[in-house]
Amino acid sequence: MSPEAQVLMVLSWLVLVKFLQVALWPRLAGALGEYAAPVAYPASVLIYGAVSWYAALAGLPVQTALAPFVALAGYALYRGEYTREALRSALIWDAVFLAFFAAMLSARFVTPSISFAEKFMDHAFLASVMREPVVPPLDPWFAGGTLDVYYYLGYWIAGVLGVTAGVPSTVAYNLALPTIAGAAAVTAYATGRLLVPRLPWAPLAIFLLMNPAFIREVVIGTPVAKVLWNSTRVIDGTINEYTFFSFVWGDLHPHVSGIAVQFLLIFLIAYALCRWEESGERARWTVVGLSALALGSMPAINSWDVLLYAPVIVAVGLLIWRRHGDLRYLLAVPPLGIALYAPYYLMLNGAGVKGPGFVTAPSDPVQFLFVHGFFLAVLIALLLPEIRRMPALLLVPVPFALAGYLAAGIAALPLAVLLARRKVSPEAFLCAAGLVIVIVCEFVYLQDNMGETYFRMNTVFKCYSVAWILLGTGTLVAAGKRLAGVVRPERVSAAQWRALGAIAALVLVIIPFTVPIGYGSGTHTLDGAAWIAEQHPGDAEAIAWLRTQEGDLTLVEAVKGDYTYYSRVSSFTGIPAVLGMPFHEQMWRNDWPEIAQRKNDVQAIYEDPSRTLSLMEKYGVTHLYVGDLERSHYQIALPSEGLVPAYNAGGVTVYIRQ
Structure with missing residues (x-):
């Protein structure tokens, strides 16, 4: 993938995100004033994700979700709302978004690989959505199953942005993370402007702060590459992630996708507590609607978040009622949030937790x-x-x-x-x-x-x-x-503040090139799969070929442990495999007999030629993948008839069932 192509992908993605924000922003301006522009960044992406989900549910292309935004932009143009003054006033918000987008993009450019931890899972879900954006999306690790067992809306949003912008999943992965960082930062800055206008940058420090364990690791001389990791494994038997680590580590996981939603909701909470009395009816209902949009999305993006923010919203509603005698925030936000995403909730079919x-x-x-x-x-x-x-x-x-x-x-x-x-x-x-x-x-x-x-x-x-x-x-x-x-920050002129901000943004972009973090393989690209071409060229070429194949495909590949290179074909194509990452599937489905049966059947497909074709038919398998992992893990013995090599290069053969 050439550098020129990657630059065009970044521009295409940014144009789409900016268009969504610009289209929504004027409709919020009458209620939120100067804060309409920052709020429109995460809110527009959430709305686009929701509308595209409903479009897919109705059997329409996900790009149909552009229609209401085109209508909003056209209406704003008709009313002359994109004035030079309005656009100039929004530049500070654009600058904050772009600064953090660029900083995170720089980090992903230096460490782009989708190669360990939860990244295989994150890309597998993203690739599944982008390959076939249906509701619910297909489970790439459980042929015949769907992702209704997991909260997948964050992957859906990133996926439909990639589909609309024309960006492949391996690059969309590394553009989604900067978008989350930019949207979170711009609303954090809005919270600063609202609550501490003399020093509005204060909340942005949360994106740069490490916990005390990080300092301890540095002091005791822990190698640089291990300092961050060790600082999140502090309390025995637990994980203690914090915002800076989550972004640098680079998993496009639900708890990361939900960060932008959290900062949006935090701003709305602060705005409601500060401005409710002076706000008009339109502003109050706008805050209620946006709060419902954010809260309602949480179960679909990262269900853990709603367990914590739902009581927070109730507390905010009670405070507003006590102070202003207005019950609408308390009584309207939770049910409206449920109503907005009700079809998603009704489809959710996860095994869940066992209780407190x-x-x-x-x-x-x-x-x-x-x-x-x-x-x-x-x-x-x-x-x-x-x-x-x-x-x-x-x-x-x-x-x-x-x-x-x-x-x-x-x-x-x-x-x-x-x-x-x-x-x-x-x-x-x-x-x-x-x-x-x-x-x-x-x-x-x-x-x-x-x-x-x-x-x-x-x-x-x-x-x-x-x-x-x-x-x-x-x-x-x-x-x-x-x-x-x-x-006394007022002693610093506006021009000096802008210069300091520009210097800080430049430093954030440069730092990833100077700190040898070394997470994953490959560097200096936005293609998260580029490392496969270096380390497993045969697989890389075969995966690239499979990504070009259209239709309802199902494949079989070697199955072993989680967090390994196994399940690499389904993970990087989005084509459902009979089974991938067994422990993950057990967590979601809580059905070990079925998972164990599939694991045994995969082995029989490769080793027992008398059962190969019947088992492939059982799971609807169209493509059988034989690469180095399969040869090392199984005693390959395939039937002499019924399978046709559709691809054979670089030590990989992909058979199709006749």
């Missing part, structure tokens, strides 16, 4: 502080005057400590101080929400099939990612307000 469990082995307090210590230290420092006025609150951690849950007690202290306030500011509300999440994680987890050692791994992993964003945004805004009163 009680944590009997809580976090080690020191490990807990290595994860949350930075924000806790800053927050407690900001709250010291209040703690001095209410010293009795220092006793709050005691009962937690006596019960053996000291980590929860540490977080309970600042929470108690915040709750003792007569009026809770938006940033205090965000901090309190984050603190409640980390405290609850010390007592409750959702049971799954991860085993005894990692019994609360998923709970801590998904919940801490959300808590980091809530607590981090609230703390950074509060610190920004305190800092703005000390450094």
